Amino acid sequence: MTRYGRQIEIGPTDNTSNERTPRNRLHIIPEEARASFAPYAPYNYGINPGEADMTRLAPGRPRAEGDPIKVIGKITDEFGRPIKNSLIEIWNANKYGRYTHIEDHSGLALDPNFLGIGRTLTDQNGHYEFWTIRPGAYLARPDINRWRPKHIHMSIRGGSSRLITQMYFKGDPHNDSDPMRILMGDNFDKNIGIEFETPDEDFNCGYKFDIVIGGRNPTFFEDI
Amino acid sequence: MTHSNAKINRLTPTNEDTLGPYYPISLCDNDSMDMTEIRRGIILEPRGEKIVIEGCIKDINGNLANGCLLEFWQANADGVYRTPLTETHPKLDPWFNGYARHRTKDGNFSLKTIRPGVNTDLDHPRAPNITLTIFSDGIMRVVTQLFFDGDPANENDPLLLSIDKNLRERLLMKPAGETDNGLKIYKIDIIMAGDNETPFFDDLLS
Numbered sequence: 121m122t123r124y125g126r127q128i129e130i131g132p133t134d135n136t137s138n139e140r141t142p143r144n145r146l147h148i149i150p151e152e153a154r155a156s157f158a159p160y161a162p163y164n165y166g167i168n169p170g171e172a173d174m175t176r177l178a179p180g181r182p183r184a185e186g187d188p189i190k191v192i193g194k195i196t197d198e199f200g201r202p203i204k205n206s207l208i209e210i211w212n213a214n215k216y217g218r219y220t221h222i223e224d225h226s227g228l229a230l231d232p233n234f235l236g237i238g239r240t241l242t243d244q245n246g247h248y249e250f251w252t253i254r255p256g257a258y259l260a261r262p263d264i265n266r267w268r269p270k271h272i273h274m275s276i277r278g279g280s281s282r283l284i285t286q287m288y289f290k291g292d293p294h295n296d297s298d299p300m301r302i303l304m305g306d307n308f309d310k311n312i313g314i315e316f317e318t319p320d321e322d323f324n325c326g327y328k329f330d331i332v333i334g335g336r337n338p339t340f341f342e343d344i
Numbered sequence: 345m346t347h348s349n350a351k352i353n354r355l356t357p358t359n360e361d362t363l364g365p366y367y368p369i370s371l372c373d374n375d376s377m378d379m380t381e382i383r384r385g386i387i388l389e390p391r392g393e394k395i396v397i398e399g400c401i402k403d404i405n406g407n408l409a410n411g412c413l414l415e416f417w418q419a420n421a422d423g424v425y426r427t428p429l430t431e432t433h434p435k436l437d438p439w440f441n442g443y444a445r446h447r448t449k450d451g452n453f454s455l456k457t458i459r460p461g462v463n464t465d466l467d468h469p470r471a472p473n474i475t476l477t478i479f480s481d482g483i484m485r486v487v488t489q490l491f492f493d494g495d496p497a498n499e500n501d502p503l504l505l506s507i508d509k510n511l512r513e514r515l516l517m518k519p520a521g522e523t524d525n526g527l528k529i530y531k532i533d534i535i536m537a538g539d540n541e542t543p544f545f546d547d548l549l550s
């Protein structure tokens with residue numbers, strides 16, 4: 121009777137993963153129940169001007185420390201159809217690897233001009249753009265000397281499309297030992313931003329990070 | 345609305361990743377754990393019986409799972425979900441979205457909502473239930489559905505019937521008294537891993 125889906129793997133050297141990963145295989149959702157598993161988030165986000173520019177606290181304020189970077193990309197479903205008007209929430213550490221989050225007790229340096237939290241919407245073609253400071257790597261587990269490589273967290277929510285992911289940086293020395301990278305295997309390349317030059321703009325460089333939402337992150341299409 | 349029969353030219357999905365421990369708390373400022381109030385300060389309300397769900401998320405050691413991002417999704421008092429496809433449905437409730445989001449600091453949650461109904465127009469009516477998505481540090485999205493203990497529709501629910509009998513029990517919210525103003529309270533513990541682990545569900549596409 122029961123049909124099973126994936127066995128979720130436990131991230132190596134990750135305490136939380138060990139404590140919170142279901143030990144049983146996931147159960148396959150019967151066809152009759154599938155529609156109800158795709159939450160449709162209403163549009164209640166009031167985004168203020170400047171929220172996509174994380175390099176400053178607000179327009180006209182001084183720039184934060186570190187390398188300003190621009191991140192652009194396109195969000196589509198597995199069939200290449202753009203996910204439009206989708207809310208992207210972004211959070212990343214400052215250049216020293218410190219979050220402004222009240223529960224970050226690392227003691228690393230704070231930058232009074234960097235909040236590290238941003239939001240933006242995709243346009244009609246699924247494109248997005250935000251500006252931030254290239255984050256620093258941080259020592260996530262001092263007890264075993266395990267670092268988290270540089271990364272930018274992104275949550276995508278629009279209609280029923282739902283994905284939480286992270287963009288990584290090519291060549292970071294801590295990439296190979298990262299537990300989530302190890303779980304991703306060769307598919308890790310999908311989560312690396314592709315660097316490009318920004319010659320006439322006030323950035324260190326740009327990164328292109330296209331996102332495909334698929335698998336068990338179902339997407340509602342309003343146009344079908 | 346599902347695409348399970350289309351198999352051509354699929355793009356490789358971007359990897360999910362964990363929520364991490366530092367999801368910005370302020371991003372939830374506009375979120376509410378009161379589904380009965382679609383906008384603050386108005387007198388119009390959704391149809392149906394107002395109830396309160398109290399629950400918690402526990403890890404393999406029985407400790408509360410702090411810092412999780414929870415998303416709740418449910419049908420209205422007539423069993424109709426609000427989606428782009430149901431905007432003109434005659435049984436849509438204009439005063440009910442059925443969506444709530446919450447970042448739980450300590451692992452507990454409390455949701456005020458209405459008891460969802462059964463959509464008898466469907467070939468396979470679902471028992472009243474609430475979809476719960478959990479994002480957490482250390483793990484990608486997991487999802488399940490919570491049911492009301494003793495509801496007669498549970499006997500025929502396709503999701504409950506698809507799992508072993510002893511597991512169904514773990515998805516049942518139990519009556520637990522009333523609030524000061526007379527709303528029924530239902531309680532449930534979500535066990536992420538280990539003994540009495542909550543059944544979690546997977547999509548056919550993965």
Ligand SMILES: [Fe+3]
Pocket residue numbers: 268271273364366
């Ligand atoms: Fe992080």
